[in-house]
Amino acid sequence: xxxxxKQNIAKHISLSEKETEVFCNLFQQRLIKKKSFLLKxxxxxxxxxxxTKGLFRVYHIDKSGAEQILYFAIENWWITDIDSFTNxxxxxxxxxxxxxxxxxxxxxxxxxxxxxxxxxxxxxFRVMTQKTHVALQRRMIDNLSKTAxxxxxxxxxxxxxxxxxxxxxxxxxxxGISHEFLSKIRKKIAGKK
Amino acid sequence: xxxxxKQNIAKHISLSEKETEVFCNLFQQRLIKKKSFLLKxxxxxxxxxxxTKGLFRVYHIDKSGAEQILYFAIENWWITDIDSFTNxxxxxxxxxxxxxxxxxxxxxxxxxxxxxxxxxxxxxFRVMTQKTHVALQRRMIDNLSKTAxxxxxxxxxxxxxxxxxxxxxxxxxxxGISHEFLSKIRKKIAGKK
DNA sequence: TTCATTTATTGAACTTGTTCAATGTTTTTA
DNA sequence: TAAAAACATTGAACAAGTTCAATAAATGAA
Numbered sequence: 001x002x003x004x005x006k007q008n009i010a011k012h013i014s015l016s017e018k019e020t021e022v023f024c025n026l027f028q029q030r031l032i033k034k035k036s037f038l039l040k041x042x043x044x045x046x047x048x049x050x051x052t053k054g055l056f057r058v059y060h061i062d063k064s065g066a067e068q069i070l071y072f073a074i075e076n077w078w079i080t081d082i083d084s085f086t087n088x089x090x091x092x093x094x095x096x097x098x099x100x101x102x103x104x105x106x107x108x109x110x111x112x113x114x115x116x117x118x119x120x121x122x123x124x125f126r127v128m129t130q131k132t133h134v135a136l137q138r139r140m141i142d143n144l145s146k147t148a149x150x151x152x153x154x155x156x157x158x159x160x161x162x163x164x165x166x167x168x169x170x171x172x173x174x175x176g177i178s179h180e181f182l183s184k185i186r187k188k189i190a191g192k193k
Numbered sequence: 194x195x196x197x198x199k200q201n202i203a204k205h206i207s208l209s210e211k212e213t214e215v216f217c218n219l220f221q222q223r224l225i226k227k228k229s230f231l232l233k234x235x236x237x238x239x240x241x242x243x244x245t246k247g248l249f250r251v252y253h254i255d256k257s258g259a260e261q262i263l264y265f266a267i268e269n270w271w272i273t274d275i276d277s278f279t280n281x282x283x284x285x286x287x288x289x290x291x292x293x294x295x296x297x298x299x300x301x302x303x304x305x306x307x308x309x310x311x312x313x314x315x316x317x318f319r320v321m322t323q324k325t326h327v328a329l330q331r332r333m334i335d336n337l338s339k340t341a342x343x344x345x346x347x348x349x350x351x352x353x354x355x356x357x358x359x360x361x362x363x364x365x366x367x368x369g370i371s372h373e374f375l376s377k378i379r380k381k382i383a384g385k386k
Numbered sequence: 387t388t389c390a391t392t393t394a395t396t397g398a399a400c401t402t403g404t405t406c407a408a409t410g411t412t413t414t415t416a
Numbered sequence: 417t418a419a420a421a422a423c424a425t426t427g428a429a430c431a432a433g434t435t436c437a438a439t440a441a442a443t444g445a446a
Contacts (some may be wrong), residue, residue, distance in 0.1 A: 051383055055439080060334050060338070062334075062338035062339075066338060068334055068337040070204055070333065070334065070336050082323060082326060082327055082330070083327045083330065083331070086323055087327075088329070091333075105260060115316075119312055119315075122312075122316055122319055123308075123315055126315060126318055126322060127317035129319060129321055129322045129446090130275060130279055132326065133275060133322055133325065133326040133329065134275055134276045134279070134280075136326065136329050136330065136333060137263060137275070137276065137329065138276070139333070139434095140263065140329060140332070140333055140336070141253045141255075141261055141263065141285075143333070143336055143337070143369070144261040144273055144336070144369040145253065145255035145259060145261050147432075148257075148432080148433075149432095167392090167393060168393075168394065169392090169393065169394085169396090176337040177433070178335070178433070178434055178435075179393085179394075179431055180394090180395080180396085180434075180436090181393060181432085181434070182394095183395050183396075184395085184396080184433090186394090186395090187395080187396085189336045230433080326410070340402075341402080341403075348394075360422090360423065360424090361423075361424065362422090362423065362424085369406095370404090371404055371405080372423085372424075373404075373405080373406090373424090373425080373426085374402085374403055374404070375405095375424095376424060376425050376426080377403090377425085379424095379425090380425080382424085
């Protein structure tokens with residue numbers, strides 16, 4: 001059950017088998033049905049999660065009711081609202097399963113326990129946070145500099161597997177455009193081929 | 194000279210006086226004249242820096258020659274291209290002083306030394322990376338959901354000191370709009386008062 | 387299988403933001 | 417202190433993206 005998690009850890013740090021075992025035992029599995037929520041706006045995020053099956057979206061709803069997707073998470077990705085989790089503040093985000101999903105969750109206390117007793121874990125999360133930060137930094141630049149057409153083409157190229165599992169509604173909310181406009185972009189691109 | 198750095202460290206972790214001394218001694222001061230560069234596109238970023246005086250901008254130039262500002266850094270902020278620094282890749286960014294500035298730099302080797310010999314430092318950078326990630330995440334949502342007018346007003350409210358030190362050209366490049374359009378926004382807002 | 391719900395497409399009118407070019411203002415520097 | 421350089425403003429024409437409403441297509445649940 002925790003096999004994919006073990007592989008994910010091994011990718012980032014070298015942890016003894018015993019320590020790996022101790023760390024992985026801090027996680028609890030949870031099954032989330034399609035359209036159910038792992039976190040809702042206003043709740044404090046009490047977990048950090050590792051997806052072993054399915055697909056989630058992490059999103060925000062603004063004043064006018066529009067949804068902005070911060071990121072998706074499929075198998076072997078981590079999910080949390082790091083803002084709410086680390087600062088203990090009510091979340092501004094929703095985390096929703098877009099497919100029947102399975103996720104391994106660790107609580108804040110158990111994560112603190114790991115930081116204290118397994119010093120390498122501190123490194124694991126530093127490296128992971130760095131990676132997600134780099135990815136977000138690249139996305140920020142792309143959003144500032146590229147047209148919606150180009151961002152759509154980039155998305156397909158960068159996440160071909162994920163793309164196939166998402167509706168255009170979800171992709172539009174990630175790209176930051178209306179789904180009607182995405183539809184027009186798709187038509188334009190199809191015409192060019 | 195390293196006093197502000199010491200205070201910044203103390204904000205995040207508790208490090209003994211001796212360890213603080215060891216860590217701070219790994220930094221070297223560098224003076225950067227206005228309009229000079231700490232990093233240019235194509236170079237590998239070999240440092241992480243702590244600004245003790247002045248103002249920097251970290252930006253990207255896209256294919257069409259437009260500049261996108263990822264962030265500014267004034268006194269007590271850290272600067273680096275974390276992507277290039279951690280992955281050893283050529284940077285896609287420029288880091289330029291917008292005022293005569295002073296910065297304390299630590300090399301990659303010395304940072305590794307600190308990680309190995311001062312375990313709390315691992316925590317320092319994990320926490321700092323988390324914080325910058327949270328800030329970027331909020332900015333991403335704002336960019337996806339808010340109009341340029343609102344982002345401009347938010348910027349002034351959030352960074353009143355910084356705002357006074359920046360030209361409208363720089364602010365526009367941060368907000369992701371043309372400086373002409375920013376000028377029109379300013380006119381509209383001024384008319385409302 | 388059928389009916390209801392969700393998702394996708396399209397067009398027209400509209401809003402937001404860009405581009406270019408001209409002009410005025412401020413700041414630097416010799 | 418004068419000239420040059422950088423910065424800011426404005427208008428007009430244009431491009432990118434939204435909104436709303438109607439319709440079609442796909443999916444899901446009973």
